[in-house]
Amino acid sequence: xxxxxxxxxxxxxxxxxxxxxxxxxxxxxxxxxxxxxxxxxxxxxxxxxxxxxxxxxxxxxxxxxxxxxxxxxxxxxxxxxxxxxxxxxxxxxxxxxxxxxxxxxxxxxxxxxxxxxxxxxxxxxxxxxxxxxxxxxxxxxxxxxxxxxxxxxxxxxxxxxxxxxxxxxxxxxxxxxxxxxxxxxxxxxxxxxxxxxxxxxxxxxxxxxxxxxxxxxxxxxxxxxxxxxxxxxxxxxxxxxxxxxxxxxxxxxxxxxxxxxxxxxxxxxxxxxxxxxxxxxxxxxxxxxxxxxxxxxxxxxxxxxxxxxxxxxxxxxxxxxxxxxxxxxxxxxxxxxxxxxxxxxxxxxxxxxxxxxxxxxxxxxxxxxxxxxxxxxxxxxxxxxxxxxxxxxxxxxxxxxxxxxxxxxxxxxxxxxxxxxxxxxxxxxxxxxxxxxxxxxxxxxxxxxxxxxxxxxxxxxxxxxxxxxxxxxxxxxxxxxxxxxxxxxxxxxxxxxxxxxxxxxxxxxxxxxxxxxxxxxxx
Numbered sequence: 340x341x342x343x344x345x346x347x348x349x350x351x352x353x354x355x356x357x358x359x360x361x362x363x364x365x366x367x368x369x370x371x372x373x374x375x376x377x378x379x380x381x382x383x384x385x386x387x388x389x390x391x392x393x394x395x396x397x398x399x400x401x402x403x404x405x406x407x408x409x410x411x412x413x414x415x416x417x418x419x420x421x422x423x424x425x426x427x428x429x430x431x432x433x434x435x436x437x438x439x440x441x442x443x444x445x446x447x448x449x450x451x452x453x454x455x456x457x458x459x460x461x462x463x464x465x466x467x468x469x470x471x472x473x474x475x476x477x478x479x480x481x482x483x484x485x486x487x488x489x490x491x492x493x494x495x496x497x498x499x500x501x502x503x504x505x506x507x508x509x510x511x512x513x514x515x516x517x518x519x520x521x522x523x524x525x526x527x528x529x530x531x532x533x534x535x536x537x538x539x540x541x542x543x544x545x546x547x548x549x550x551x552x553x554x555x556x557x558x559x560x561x562x563x564x565x566x567x568x569x570x571x572x573x574x575x576x577x578x579x580x581x582x583x584x585x586x587x588x589x590x591x592x593x594x595x596x597x598x599x600x601x602x603x604x605x606x607x608x609x610x611x612x613x614x615x616x617x618x619x620x621x622x623x624x625x626x627x628x629x630x631x632x633x634x635x636x637x638x639x640x641x642x643x644x645x646x647x648x649x650x651x652x653x654x655x656x657x658x659x660x661x662x663x664x665x666x667x668x669x670x671x672x673x674x675x676x677x678x679x680x681x682x683x684x685x686x687x688x689x690x691x692x693x694x695x696x697x698x699x700x701x702x703x704x705x706x707x708x709x710x711x712x713x714x715x716x717x718x719x720x721x722x723x724x725x726x727x728x729x730x731x732x733x734x735x736x737x738x739x740x741x742x743x744x745x746x747x748x749x750x751x752x753x754x755x756x757x758x759x760x761x762x763x764x765x766x767x768x769x770x771x772x773x774x775x776x777x778x779x780x781x782x783x784x785x786x787x788x789x790x791x792x793x794x795x796x797x798x799x800x801x802x803x804x805x806x807x808x809x810x811x812x813x814x815x816x817x818x819x820x821x822x823x824x825x826x827x828x829x830x831x832x833x834x835x836x837x838x839x840x841x842x843x844x845x846x847x848x849x850x851x852x853x854x855x856x857x858x859x860x861x862x
Contacts, residue, residue: 365487376481382498386507392441392682393510395591397464399584400439404454404466406580412454412468413523413539414439414581415547419448419490427490429641433543434683434776435581440472441509443682444640448490450474451547453522456535472509475516476502523547524554534558538577575783582783585775587797592775593831595684596799600829600840602638602678603686606631607844610648610674611858614666614694623666624648631676639678643685644778647675650694654823655807657768668695671702673823677778687778687801688841689827696855698848701818704744705806706848709824712736712804713846716770720802720830720837724794730770733804738762746815764814765806773800774829796834803827 403412416432430445437443440452454468462468475491477499478484486494493499506513514522528534537551555570556562588596613630617623627648635642649659650666654673666672672694677686691706693699698706712733719732738751741762747754754762773780773789780799781789805825808815829840845854 372483375486379480387504388508389510390441390508392591393508395589396439396441397510398589400454400468400470401464401466402584403439403580404462404468407454407538407577408459408467409456409535411456411527411535411537412577413537413547413551414452414454414577415540415544416442416447416450416452416474417543418546425489431683433540434585434780435540435578436543437683438581438585438776439470440511443680447474449516449544451516451519451523451544455522469512471512471514471522472505473514473516473519473522474505476500476505476513520550523550527551527554528558536573538574540578540581541571541574578783579785582781583785583788585781586773586784586788586792587795588775588799588831589797592684593797593799595680595682596686596775596829596831597840598682599639599643599678599680599684599686600688601843602635602680603676603688604841604843605638606634606676606678607674607688607690608858609634611692611855612862614672614692617666618668618694621665622663624650624653624662624664627666627672627674628662631674635676635678639680640683641679643677643679643687647673647689649673649675649823652810652821652823654691654825655809655821656823657807666694669699670694671698671822671824673825675825675827683776685774685776685778686829686841687774687827688829688844689803689805689825690844690846690851691824691826692851692855696859697852702822702824703848705808705819705822705824706826708737708740709804709806709826710846710848711740712770713802713826713828716802716804717828717830717837717839720794720832722794722796722832722834726771726792726794726800727790729800729802733770733802734762734766737766737804737806741765746819765808766804767807768803768805770804771800771802773798775799794832796832798832799840800830801827802830 414436416436419427419430422428430448432442432446436452451473452470453473454470456467457469459467463470477493480493484492486492489495491499502513502515526535527537539547539551541548552567552570555567609630610627613626617626620626628646631646632642645660646662647659648662649656650664650672651670653659653664654671672692673689674692675689677688679685693702715732715736716729719728734755738747738754741747742751747761749759749761753759803825805823807823808819808821810821812820826846831838831840845851
């Protein structure tokens with residue numbers, strides 16, 4: 340990996356945060372600076388066309404604006420996160436910021452979206468605010484940043500947008516990040532004395548949190564009486580509202596979900612192609628993980644979450660992401676994976692595959708029970724149904740089947756009662772969660788709108804029942820031990836029912852076997 344180069348003195352009292360540069364020799368002579376800034380071809384002058392997402396992002400901002408008239412709303416993208424020493428993880432903006440600006444991929448670390456209150460109805464699109472995106476624009480080639488800043492210099496990370504370019508693309512007012520502190524803190528105070536109340540999405544950018552909290556204290560009539568915990572509660576309402584905005588997806592979001600799912604289907608196909616090599620490798624699960632990850636990076640921004648590539652008894656560990664085990668013929672492979680599109684919308688799909696291409700009798704029996712539970716949830720996934728009823732429908736099937744197999748010590752009715760729940764020994768997780776820009780989307784939404792919410796057209800969520808019989812579970816006969824099955828699909832609620840967005844991946848046991856055989860024959 341390349342290093343910056345510039346001479347650096349190293350006195351004994353050098354601050355520790357500067358010592359990372361001691362490994363480098365950086366030129367900084369006047370002659371170098373003059374030569375470096377000259378003889379570059381001019382950049383293109385044409386502004387980009389407005390992105391398709393821009394009008395939808397504007398509608399989202401207006402919906403948020405209507406909930407908080409007269410208040411300044413602050414939504415940071417977040418800073419870089421250090422991976423090791425002076426290298427960073429690939430940047431991903433906070434989901435609320437991305438949702439309300441339309442920016443995806445690795446755009447604009449340290450940026451902040453501010454919705455400034457104006458007279459009711461006089462703001463953007465007739466809302467109560469005017470939105471401005473503050474970010475660090477492209478530095479000129481006559482600046483030191485161009486060649487010396489490894490985080491934002493064009494020589495290091497490539498061309499970044501100008502203020503005018505991003506404004507044209509997003510149809511959103513833009514401003515230089517240099518003016519952020521004033522924009523954040525001006526006139527903070529109580530409304531009854533001419534000030535403005537501020538709400539922000541907290542714990543995204545610590546520097547923004549600190550600026551606003553300090554301003555709240557410094558502008559208070561009695562600073563010693565300022566209760567920042569109360570401010571935290573007010574800020575939490577903004578996070579809640581931003582999360583709830585994503586419960587129902589707009590047409591642009593639905594299209595992005597379809598893109599993410601289609602790429603995920605391709606990734607599953609690549610995994611089946613890689614199974615023969617996985618069987619022969621000492622860490623076959625890593626072969627599986629890598630096959631999917633390569634397709635995710637080729638077709639999208641990357642993985643939507645860490646892939647679960649769990650073979651054999653590992654499939655009974657719900658979030659097995661170590662993926663360091665073998666993949667053996669005769670076992671089941673539980674693959675839970677999703678591609679994140681460039682827009683940051685992600686799929687979340689699980690299939691349980693027989694490694695050798697054919698289910699055993701017991702594997703097929705367990706698989707069919709899980710599939711029947713999923714189908715029961717699909718049957719009630721329509722407008723007017725409560726979200727929690729999806730889980731109830733799936734659990735009824737699984738409890739009945741466990742009784743039929745003689746595994747439950749009580750009746751299905753007794754197990755399903757709140758004071759029972761014995762069936763959850765083998766299905767301890769929920770059946771569904773909302774899906775979108777986060778794999779567990781809308782996580783800050785209120786329970787009455789999420790778990791107790793009523794399904795509406797445009798909602799996207801998973802249906803993912805499972806059964807997990809651990810190898811050391813003495814409550815089940817030996818034939819079940821070490822079998823873990825989950826079937827997960829991504830579901831869109833429509834006006835008259837639902838659409839399985841991931842239906843291109845086979846679900847029936849016989850169809851799974853036929854699909855795998857076809858891939859092997861083609862390769």
